[in-house]
Amino acid sequence: MKKILFPLLIIFxxxxxxxxxxQEQTPVYVxxxxxxxxxxxxxxxxxxxxQPCFADDVDKNIKKGITIYNIKINIIPSxxxxxxxxxxxxxxHYTNTESVMLNQLFFRLFPNTSAFGGTMNISSTYINNxxxxxxxxxxxxxxxxPLSTPLAPNxxxxxxxxxxxxxxxxxxxxxxxxxxxxxxxxxxxxxxxxPVFDDKxxxxxxxxxxxxxxxxxxxxxxxxxxAPKNMIIVTSGDIIAKSTRxxxxxxxxxxxxxxxxxxxMSEKFQSVSQxxxxxxxxxxxxAEQTEQGKFALTVAVESFRTFNQLFIPYxxxxxxxxxxxxxxxxxxxxxxxxxxxxxxxxxxxxFFEFVTVHETIHQWWYGLVxxxxxxxxxxxxxxxxxxxxxxxxxxYGDGQRKRQIDRWFNNSYQILLNTNSDRPVAGMVSxxxxxxxxxxxxxxxxxxxxxxxxxxxGDEAYFDSMRTYAECYRxxxxxxxxxxxxxxxxxxxxxxxxxxxxILGSQ
Ligand SMILES: [Zn+2]
Numbered sequence: 001m002k003k004i005l006f007p008l009l010i011i012f013x014x015x016x017x018x019x020x021x022x023q024e025q026t027p028v029y030v031x032x033x034x035x036x037x038x039x040x041x042x043x044x045x046x047x048x049x050x051q052p053c054f055a056d057d058v059d060k061n062i063k064k065g066i067t068i069y070n071i072k073i074n075i076i077p078s079x080x081x082x083x084x085x086x087x088x089x090x091x092x093h094y095t096n097t098e099s100v101m102l103n104q105l106f107f108r109l110f111p112n113t114s115a116f117g118g119t120m121n122i123s124s125t126y127i128n129n130x131x132x133x134x135x136x137x138x139x140x141x142x143x144x145x146p147l148s149t150p151l152a153p154n155x156x157x158x159x160x161x162x163x164x165x166x167x168x169x170x171x172x173x174x175x176x177x178x179x180x181x182x183x184x185x186x187x188x189x190x191x192x193x194x195p196v197f198d199d200k201x202x203x204x205x206x207x208x209x210x211x212x213x214x215x216x217x218x219x220x221x222x223x224x225x226x227a228p229k230n231m232i233i234v235t236s237g238d239i240i241a242k243s244t245r246x247x248x249x250x251x252x253x254x255x256x257x258x259x260x261x262x263x264x265m266s267e268k269f270q271s272v273s274q275x276x277x278x279x280x281x282x283x284x285x286x287a288e289q290t291e292q293g294k295f296a297l298t299v300a301v302e303s304f305r306t307f308n309q310l311f312i313p314y315x316x317x318x319x320x321x322x323x324x325x326x327x328x329x330x331x332x333x334x335x336x337x338x339x340x341x342x343x344x345x346x347x348x349x350x351f352f353e354f355v356t357v358h359e360t361i362h363q364w365w366y367g368l369v370x371x372x373x374x375x376x377x378x379x380x381x382x383x384x385x386x387x388x389x390x391x392x393x394x395x396y397g398d399g400q401r402k403r404q405i406d407r408w409f410n411n412s413y414q415i416l417l418n419t420n421s422d423r424p425v426a427g428m429v430s431x432x433x434x435x436x437x438x439x440x441x442x443x444x445x446x447x448x449x450x451x452x453x454x455x456x457x458g459d460e461a462y463f464d465s466m467r468t469y470a471e472c473y474r475x476x477x478x479x480x481x482x483x484x485x486x487x488x489x490x491x492x493x494x495x496x497x498x499x500x501x502x503i504l505g506s507q
Pocket of ligand 1: 358362381384
């Protein structure tokens with residue numbers, strides 16, 4: 001994503017009059033010392049990261065009170081050769097969208113978890129311009145900010161933090177998702193992030209090395225990155241400005257309403273792009289692996305061709321597929337997916353294709369329709385796996401449904417049965433004995449629930465249900481009962497028996 005829509009000069013000359021919320025919102029201007037002055041927000045920039053017909057989604061979500069993150073990080077060039085580190089600062093505009101008073105705010109510091117293997121130290125924290133002392137718990141992976149005045153529903157608060165972080169240079173931690181390895185810097189969750197608050201309280205479950213770790217609400221992101229000038233920087237959202245001074249570059253990226261923000265960079269990335277349905281798809285691949293880079297691009301484009309029609313259109317302006325070292329097959333982030341770099345050096349492409357489709361589908365199941373990835377991981381993972389089948393049916397024709405279901409799901413499930421290893425698909429990520437059992441049960445057996453539902457409802461009712469599920473819960477969060485209710489109300493049949501058999505039960 002190297003598109004530059006505005007020269008920096010124009011950004012700086014934007015009149016203050018533009019920098020307002022919608023009329024229903026109170027503009028936020030806090031005059032204080034320059035170092036932590038609350039930045040002005042220009043929603044028109046965030047709308048540029050949307051397709052024009054979905055630009056209003058920015059206003060609609062602002063009216064709902066979504067969080068706004070304004071983040072600056074500086075990758076220290078001299079540190080990359082030894083112990084990579086960066087320093088960051090962050091303004092957060094947080095509105096209490098709950099129905100109860102909040103006495104505390106929570107932030108997750110994922111670099112401090114064993115799944116990430118780095119460090120993140122908060123240097124200072126301000127609430128509404130007051131310096132405060134937050135509490136660190138859970139091995140420094142959760143920051144608790146006490147609010148001297150409880151935050152009432154619909155009231156907002158400004159948080160300002162400065163921090164510094166280190167990045168491991170190995171693949172030993174979890175999937176190796178947060179690392180500088182093999183010329184690629186991968187930075188998921190490089191900022192303190194607010195977890196979901198619901199009727200169970202703040203979601204700060206311990207992260208384990210496998211599975212997904214985040215459970216977050218939609219937010220707007222405005223992120224400025226300073227890094228060595230030769231790095232090709234790829235992020236969630238759109239890069240709208242770029243400048244170079246001496247040996248460093250500064251880029252600014254903004255998003256529409258998204259669930260997270262991811263950064264990766266490498267001096268070795270090459271790229272190829274194609275447009276589909278008004279969306280710019282970019283494939284970033286290792287130097288010289290052009291054929292594989294084009295292959296990933298085509299798979300992503302064909303995925304969008306299928307799922308924009310089948311569910312709801314992807315509302316954002318760009319999407320990136322990036323070859324990044326990871327022990328996982330791939331990893332999903334809003335507006336950008338990682339596909340394991342090793343696939344770009346193999347002649348066998350079947351799993352490369354499947355992973356690229358799977359991670360792309362997460363833009364709908366996880367990205368747009370959020371779910372609790374820690375307590376109900378099957379809800380997005382098993383559905384995403386099953387949805388892959390539709391890509392094969394659409395692209396390669398009849399006969400693919402059974403062939404692909406046998407290949408990716410039935411074979412795994414049969415092994416579970418043959419080894420007396422079957423267990424319920426339902427459960428927290430940490431309920432499974434390890435990555436192998438988690439993979440076989442959630443990714444192998446779990447999709448068979450959706451095949452059983454589709455068989456019972458018929459294609460028309462099944463896909464009507466899935467389209468409604470996407471429409472009802474886009475930018476929001478669904479739980480398993482929400483999906484079951486959709487099957488009953490839209491699909492016309494209660495599928496509780498199938499849910500008991502395939503998700504809650506075991507043989
Ligand atoms: Zn997945």
